[in-house]
Amino acid sequence: MNSGHHIQLTNEDNLESLSKELNVSPLKLQEFNPGKTFKAGEWVFVPLKRGIIANTRGNRSPASFESANEENTNLYLASGQFVWPVPSSKRISSNFGHRWGRKHEGIDIAARKGAHFVSAADGVVVYSGRELGGYGNLTVVAHEDGFFTVYGHADKNLTYKGQKVFQGQVIGHVGSTGRSTGNHLHFEIRHNSKALNPAVALGRN
Secondary structure, three states: OOOEEEEEOOOOOOHHHHHHHHOOOHHHHHHHOOOOOOOOOOEEEEEOEOOEEOOOOHHHOOOOOEEOOOOOOOOEEOOOOOOOOOOOOOOEEEOOEEEOOEEEOOEEEEOOOOOEEEOOOOEEEEEEEOOOHHHOEEEEEEOHHHEEEEEEEEOEEOOOOOOEEOOOOEEEEOEOOOOOOOOEEEEEEEEOOEEEOHHHHOOOO
8 A cells, every 4th residue: 555645735736836845756646646637626645755745834734644843844754664673672761852951862762781673764874883972882874865863872783884774674782881871772863963753753652
């Protein structure tokens, strides 16, 4: 089944403008909407671009999508585009948001030392090391559309910079390196430099 949602077109819409707004090719829109003229009042199906619906207008955000960060950007994450990074544990020990006077820019997933963690989506490793202070052993993976995922406090990294990784591939072992008070994976999702709430993308909010 194709992922996506339906929107109703306004007087300002046509095939070209909709293509630019949603970052979906005109051909793809026509392919998913045979017989449609893309005129005001029509309901059309918009297929998901991997990971996001780009530039979605506020009155178009469907009920199944939520704003992914506190700044209410116009990027919306679809549950299911990222997978849960610690298969053996679903327990969030610390949530995204402000705590102890500072912003926690990810979630902490409690797990036993040595538990596997996996890449949340296909991508390329852009950092694997422990030179960034409090994160301890850290892996950063770049994905399509300017998204990055961050995996911190690992007992062991299993990747190297420049390595291609796939969704669900084991990329490290949970630990408590760096500034950490117990075994867990610190997990972030970022769009460019902006931290988003991983619970939204992972369907845990």
